[in-house]
Amino acid sequence: MATGSATTRGRRQAQRAANSTAVSGAARAGFVARGVIYLLIGVLSLRIAFSDGGGEQADRGGAIAEIAEKPFGAVLLWLLGIALVGMAVWRLTEAAFGQAGPDGKKASKRAMAAGRCVFYGFVAYSVLSYAAGEKGSGSGSSDKESQDITAKVLDWPGGQWLVGIAGAVVAGAGVWITVRTVMRKFKKHLKMSEMAPKARTAVMFLGVFGGACRGAVFAVAGGFAIAAALKHKPGKAKGMDDTLRAFTDTAAGPWLLALIALGFAAFGLFSWANARWRKV
Numbered sequence: 530m531a532t533g534s535a536t537t538r539g540r541r542q543a544q545r546a547a548n549s550t551a552v553s554g555a556a557r558a559g560f561v562a563r564g565v566i567y568l569l570i571g572v573l574s575l576r577i578a579f580s581d582g583g584g585e586q587a588d589r590g591g592a593i594a595e596i597a598e599k600p601f602g603a604v605l606l607w608l609l610g611i612a613l614v615g616m617a618v619w620r621l622t623e624a625a626f627g628q629a630g631p632d633g634k635k636a637s638k639r640a641m642a643a644g645r646c647v648f649y650g651f652v653a654y655s656v657l658s659y660a661a662g663e664k665g666s667g668s669g670s671s672d673k674e675s676q677d678i679t680a681k682v683l684d685w686p687g688g689q690w691l692v693g694i695a696g697a698v699v700a701g702a703g704v705w706i707t708v709r710t711v712m713r714k715f716k717k718h719l720k721m722s723e724m725a726p727k728a729r730t731a732v733m734f735l736g737v738f739g740g741a742c743r744g745a746v747f748a749v750a751g752g753f754a755i756a757a758a759l760k761h762k763p764g765k766a767k768g769m770d771d772t773l774r775a776f777t778d779t780a781a782g783p784w785l786l787a788l789i790a791l792g793f794a795a796f797g798l799f800s801w802a803n804a805r806w807r808k809v
Contacts, residue, residue, distance in 0.1 A: 742792020
């Protein structure tokens with residue numbers, strides 16, 4: 530009985546910590562950091578749309594390198610990495626105790642939170658590693674990484690199936706993100722009643738436009754992975770940078786990439802709105 534009571538008290542204490550101001554602040558800092566990364570990717574994509582890109586990467590690595598070149602860049606990277614750790618911690622508490630809202634304790638919601646915790650943990654590690662001096666860590670090309678991983682998996686027994694399934698999952702996630710964004714499902718996570726009418730309109734636009742562009746890029750990247758599996762050619766797989774550049778090969782030329790770039794910037798601003806009005 531005593532052991533059971535101690536366990537119950539421990540769980541309650543952990544849940545109180547998860548709902549604390551510190552975890553809430555960590556989550557909001559994480560949204561700010563996410564916004565910075567997407568804004569920079571948007572800026573880099575816009576540069577590439579109307580130039581040869583100058584060797585810049587329109588992905589997380591490119592954003593990290595861009596920050597590093599600024600005055601006090603190392604300090605900014607440390608702050609960014611720590612903020613992303615905060616995001617990972619918040620997602621971990623959601624996985625352990627459920628999200629805010631009536632359906633937040635569903636197993637599917639908690640599993641998604643666990644996946645996001647791992648993702649943000651990896652991103653935080655890459656940023657902090659770069660800030661600590663491992664220049665090849667955070668700023669590596671997403672295209673080369675995607676092709677290297679694809680090449681390794683294709684050499685495995687059943688590798689084509691694995692790459693194809695992974696591509697289908699990424700493409701499906703892109704479609705899912707786009708559909709939910711257009712349906713404005715994100716509204717239930719925001720404190721809409723606290724927004725002024727003009728702010729509400731702006732946040733809705735940023736969320737729909739930014740989220741739809743983000744989902745489209747995921748869907749296209751997944752399509753490239755499926756093509757790599759079908760043709761057994763690792764070079765067909767593309768990271769974010771090459772996926773974004775592929776939009777310039779369409780009939781719309783650089784203008785489609787420019788639209789996607791503005792969408793990424795919009796998602797960055799939407800992330801900042803989440804930092805202010807997200808229910809955590």
